[in-house]
Amino acid sequence: MKLTRHLFVFTIALISFHLHAQTISAEKIIKQYRNVFSTPPAKTPGTVAVDAPLLGNGFTAVAISGKPEQQNYYLARNDFWRLKSGFNESYPAVLGKIQISVPSLTDASYHIEQDLYDATTIADFHNTSSSVRIISKMMAMQDILTIEIINNGKDVITGNALLTLPEDDQFHVNPPLENKFTDTSVSGNDNGTQWIARGFTKDVTIKTFASAALKIVGDQSHIFTISPSQKAMIVCSFSGNNTLSNCIQLVKQNTKRINSEYLNQANTQHQNWWHHFWNESWINIEDSVIAHQYYASQYTMASCSRDAKFPPGIFGSWVTREIPAWNGDYHLNYNYTAPFYALYSSNHLQQALPYEAPLLDFMQRGKYYSQKIAQIPDGILYPVGIGPLGIETTRENDLMRKYMNGYISEKQVEDEGLFFGQKSNAAYCAVNFSMQFYKTYDIAFTKRVYPFVKAVAVFWQHYLKKENDRYIILNDAIHEGTIGTKNPILSLGLVPSILKTAIDMSSLLHVDESVRKDWQNKHDSIAPFPLQEKNGRTVFRYSEKGTAWWDGNTLGIQHIYPGGQIGLNSDSSLLQTARNTIDEMQRWLDMNGSNSFFPAAVRVGYNADTILQKLREYSLHTYPNGFQLNNPHGIENCSTVPNTINEMLCMSHQNTIRVFEVWPKTKDAAFEKIRCDGAFLVSSALKDQSVQYIKIMSEKGKDCVLKNPWPNKQVIVKSNKRKEMHVSGAIISFNTAAGEELMLLPG
Template sequence: MSTCYRYSYCCLFLIWFVTGVFAQKKKDTFLPPYKGIFTRPAKLIPTAFTPDAPIAGNGDLGIVVGGTPAKQCIYIAKNDFWKAKTGYPEGGLCLPGGLNISIPELDGATYYAEQVIANGNINVTCKKGDLTYKLNLFVPAGSNKVILEMSVTGKPCAVTLGIWSQTGFDSRNESGERDGISYTMRHFDSPELDWPSHVALAVHPIGSTGNYFTLKPSTKVIVVVGASTNHEQSDYLGAAIASVKHASPSVVAGLRKSNDQWWRTFWNQSHVELGDTLLEKYYYGAQYLLASCSRNSNFPPGLCGNSITADAVSAWQGDYHANYNYQAPWWASFSSNHVELTDGYDNPVLAYMQKAQVHAKELMHCRGVYYPVGIGPKGFASSMYPLTEEKMMKNYGIKDLNLEGGLMFCGQRSNAAFLTVNMFQRFYHTYDREYAMKVYPFIREVADFWEDYLKYENGQYNDYNDNFWEVGPWTDNWRLDMQSGDTNNTNTLGLLKMFYKGILEMSAFLQVDQDKRAKWEHIQQHLYPVPLAVSNGMTRVKAAERGTSSGSEGRTKPGFGRVSAYAWVFPSDITGVRSTPEFAEILRKEIGRWDSLPGGDATWNNLGNGFETYFTTAIRVGYDPEAVITKLKERIAKTALPNFWVQQSGGLTETLSAVPSCINEMLLQSYEGMIRVFPAWPGENARFHHLRTYGAFLVSSEKQAGTVRQVTINSEKGRPCSVENPWNTALSVTEDGKPLIATVNGNVYTFPTKAGSTYQLTAKLTATQARGLHASK
């Protein structure tokens, strides 16, 4: 065989091997093998914060399994059950109720439970002597029911069911029976509410004539709980009763089958293999928790999701906090190709637009929109100060009912700009025209506000009286901070850099507002630069050019922390090792000081806020990935619960993006104008399937023995594609198996794509390299 022939043969073998094997793997059905393991009943319930119990949900209805073996309690929460009373803290997300299961024979029994993320099931086993009790629970996809299947071995036991609704917080409650079905209701419908909320829960044990029965070893009892609110059905009680009355074993089997299929589809939208079970466990665990609470597009999850076991009043009412908390849960959904989980994000924002226009006009004397720190669904103002002097004194020690117009803006102007972050992320990852048209009116309103609010002086746009941190009656020197505030705070400056880049691209994509583009470009190019300070020979980031009182000395001292990270690195996409190498180096050095000279609230082990950005930010600016993984594992170990929730005190659902976003950025990056495969993965082996990038591409690749084996790109919208060459040799590109010529600029290859086509990138190996690979196989 000639050398030329052998070389050609080896190259063909390489292409066949890496594409064929990977294609075969893609056809396999992927399900994550991880389970949350519980060896004792939960202790951190009831609570408005994160429970330490098994969790399941269908994206609207959520359950938390609590209680003891003898007195089990299934807490039932729902995304759309809110008390819409203004005047903090008198409204917010509330708990509908739950189901009690009393089995006296299990008093003192052992407890074991599994939270199975592959299909959203919870399995409980309790043992006492010869008696073994098993309970399986799930919340079917697309059906607001809770399915419970009970069985025993060894000997029979008596079971009593009790459906209940949460009382208190000025709710009205009812319980009764209709057509042999027990039900309970909770109502918030007093005249002072913005809108009423009603919820009904109904329970039906299939095959039993009542809620008391004997569970025998030879039988299995299926219990169905139905839930409905007035936001779904005007006859919410009738809907809840009907949903359980007509349930049968065959109906339940169908619900189980469709639920299993939903989770199979979800998990096969993308997956990663890291060779690290701890990272994989929390990667998939976080995505499970988000999928369990984020499928109601009219009532997306707020701070608490749908796993509350008490009214959320103590957890900032469980609202939509606009200065990062509301946005953060979805920051990994785009790159993980779970875009559908973000469908509900925009709706509360858009529903509040009319009120925000009034706020901008009356309080700021500007066009556009001005958002308070917290909002709720359906235009609800969740962050309104108390409405009476007595309540203001009780909560804040002042009587001023007109503070900030009666709403908590916390001295910040940037909330609306921050709310656009997720909108631009979805736009860049999908280039969905219908979606862009939906959110563009809001984005245009944000532009109008800042065009009026910024002051153009001496060749630059300045941002005055806009605080870096939240300020209010709960902070020191808050009156001075609100009166004069910070000037050119780093958070707003970064968000505006992100914002004007986004509106310029989106308006061009939609071919609208051509007459505004010159102004927007001028603002983008002439914003005040990021404030820096040199201290002891170190260049450090300042939180603001200048500030007042605590705003300049205590709370905005030099140092790069989470708030600046949101605005300048992740999720804003402003800084990177390719696009801004000098600034990335400054931030990389700042991160290196987090253990010794953090400044502000920046530290790897901040247990209050920041988990959602610290580690991803470190990867994006080029910090040592081995060190990041070590720090990430240490942080997980500090507050991880057995249900895969990694807690922090500043919020609940916001942490669900932390591990997936960090891992995704180590495996694949695209925000700097090119696709970078394995840009920061330190391990020898890893693979990923269908991670999503800017440009609406789905990318798959594999790394073996430190070498990238192939890159497969599926183009959804037919946009040009640029890829950083992952090999130290030239690469070849094929389009649906046919050679394609790429334009080469340094180590970046650019080629046109067609919507629906598949592109394979492989290394052009030397004859020696090809022979070596062939021999290794």
């Protein structure tokens, strides 16, 4: 085969790159990191974030707790909720648990490791008489859990495996605000196949069911006896369905057909799925503590977010006690949005997909509130709490009127919705749509979410008030309950973001050209960020009128991130004010807002060594499963470390790709396929204080703008589709073609 000169040179460059990449593959990197548990979990089951080993496939979830002699597998499903619109009447429910009892393991040592790359949980328990290994997997491509028990001791061991409906340890009943609602619960045993099912059918808006069936492979009993060097395999199948009988029948059938051949195929598919996931993107940095937390966080999101209609709530899929705190719902004033931040730059779009569904499903009710409360007929206005399938978890009802009437008397409830005075919830939710749009320019995605984005833009288009030569925001609380605020800084960041996204989405779809001019005018004329003096320095004020400062949370910088209104291309005085504010706030280890504080610091070029030092402290402040220590919130912190590291290694904010811009140049690092604005997948490596190469794959053929990492040299641009180019300058730009791969090297 004859190659043209430029293709030959590009091929040689790619060979060199791939030889380099082979030495630092995703498997080699991620295999270094395991979640290690040396004592039994102390906070599982619980109504908040748990400290247990976590398993999941995005549909079904398992949290493992208990002493060696009785391991409890707490079971839940993303699609199993009690669904009724009303305050404290809707929540993700528990399904049941599996109890693996091995009496001879009493007083055994406890050690569990989770292999993140293979998504395999390995427990080793030893005492003077017994030695047992238990290998657990929640299969990625089949809705089954496998529990393999291996006898590594010298004596025969006997135990049992029981599948039970939720027992006392899984119910948290604290009337009147937290009640055990009536459910339908059934269980049975058919020739060794145990099964359970739960459903909510009475006094609900939507009926729901879930079921599970368990058996010991090759046995018709729940009791197992294992000789030395032998093993027993326990399997459990899961389902959610629209009728109770179908749900039970499906899991029983699925469980009964499981044999060795089925398990071998399921295991191969499981490994292939996880290996594909890890190779969608990866990073390699010298700090093993931060890197471990990076990959543990990604593992958690992959384990709980795949069901397209039922995304994870506050605690992910791991609901271990009924009723979870905050009803485990989708809290829209940041909690629901934050876990997804890192998925876009990490190129994990399958895990981001479920985010859309509840927001789109709630639009009808959002339009009702927009019309009723703000007299804006075509906009949407969202309350603080929603659930799946259009359910409103915080709607005023008799329970609220009787026991939480302060919400109503203090005007935190408007019409029937609990808003806490905040108008920004829908705009906050839109930031993830904006991230995915600019990082993919995916037409199908844009068509799905544009009705939501347009409706939010329309709301703000008409809600903004003209004051002299600027548009202002009135009666939009910066913090929950701070009624009467003028120009809250969060909304001053979110509103331009939603208007710009609506403009660019409508342009891509060739619709709504007639309103773009007004959107653009209001985007350009919105009031500036309010300022104040604090300890002799100019910092941001939380609102122009109302709250000036807050000692908790991070709302004072969320116009930077996720609002996206300040970055390294911004005015130098604005950047200095942003850095001053970061200095004054110091909210690195915040109960709510670390997930926005760290990436905001990166966006404004805060000291890279300080960011990494604080990120290391943050990463050490965790349970072994990666959840933040003594923080009741769950998966919202899964974005903190991956998002911060991705931004430090490869930032594409403000239409400029910057590699290692906010990264200590003395620390070697590499990354593969970080997804950037413009639908570019970017890879690079830093070694001996020098960027070695930049590889760019262009999905949509957008123009590429890049800060030159070799400012005193020409940049050689090799392509698989055209002749070699030479470019120079502090900022370089070039057009690309869809599917084009480019290799950039110093001249």
